[in-house]
Ligand SMILES: [Ca+2]
């Protein structure tokens with residue numbers, strides 16, 4: 425559905441962006457290396473400096489922890505290594521370390537939670553492997569408030585986040601709850617078998633479509649690298665694929681905000697935006713609209729394109745801002761079958777019931793929760809509560825969540841009874 429994108433963005437996709445990027449790509453192919461004999465550059469995409477303001481209206485929280493430049497993406501590079509691809513993001517400023525800092529609640533060492541040397545941002549990478557318009561998913565993780573362009577509908581999502589195991593577990597809890605709600609809404613009750621099938625479906629889809637890398641390293645002061653195994657992408661990252669890449673602030677402590685909110689409100693570790701200046705969220709200035717996405721920097725050839733993409737949404741139409749993908753090799757998206765619904769990639773439901781609500785066929789605009797999930801009152805007996813508590817216990821046993829987080833989440837889960 426090309427009409428979902430303003431013309432100038434579509435035009436950009438095939439023209440203005442490709443020249444410099446293809447040039448970069450060629451230069452890299454000529455052998456700019458990493459000092460690692462095995463490493464082979466695949467591509468690099470540059471992003472302007474000083475555009476870490478989203479649509480142009482976002483200002484940093486006055487927490488003292490992050491400041492202008494902290495979330496400013498300068499380039500996004502991929503290079504091949506044994507068994508997979510390293511992605512490297514270069515930021516405009518030194519990447520802040522959690523060392524020596526404490527959690528807000530409980531005052532535990534922050535680097536006990538954020539174990540990979542960073543804690544202030546997430547970088548989402550949605551990869552369109554088939555370059556067929558409308559084929560794949562267009563939704564992004566909860567809290568980002570953007571969709572990916574239909575042209576760049578994705579098959580694989582790689583989410584760099586300071587607490588990868590916890591992010592995955594929280595997202596899984598969220599999906600399981602959605603799936604259970606959908607089953608109950610449809611059948612009035614949920615059998616043990618349905619529940620089991622539904623949970624297996626959630627896990628299979630997560631594994632197939634989402635990677636939260638835990639092989640992460642900081643290089644120098646401004647580069648962060650994360651490893652994506654070939655097994656996940658089914659090969660090395662290709663310059664011919666499309667990449668939708670953006671930076672959000674990381675809400676590294678989650679506490680009460682997780683698990684049980686409605687789908688439209690649930691946010692997976694993203695610092696939100698709100699009017700005025702705040703300590704704990706991004707501020708919206710310049711009379712900017714309150715519903716703009718909390719995406720601070722979008723990988724795009726120009727600042728203007730980023731601003732256009734992030735400010736083009738409509739709450740009444742339940743249309744989110746749409747972020748374009750970039751193909752480093754300049755491969756355009758080919759038209760899909762006209763009028764065909766977006767393909768739900770990979771996991772096919774074992775039975776109609778099992779898959780319901782799980783195979784999120786990428787509803788446009790997370791503003792509206794899936795219709796199937798709506799009618800169920802929160803007080804309906806939840807079969808997944810014991811499972812969710814087990815998940816939570818496992819996170820605690822691994823030392824991945826603090827006692828304060830554990831307690832807040834436990835209360836939240838139990839309150840659903
Ligand atoms: Ca930038």
Ligand SMILES: [Ca+2]
Pocket residue numbers: 471472475721722723724726727730
């Ligand atoms: Ca940008």
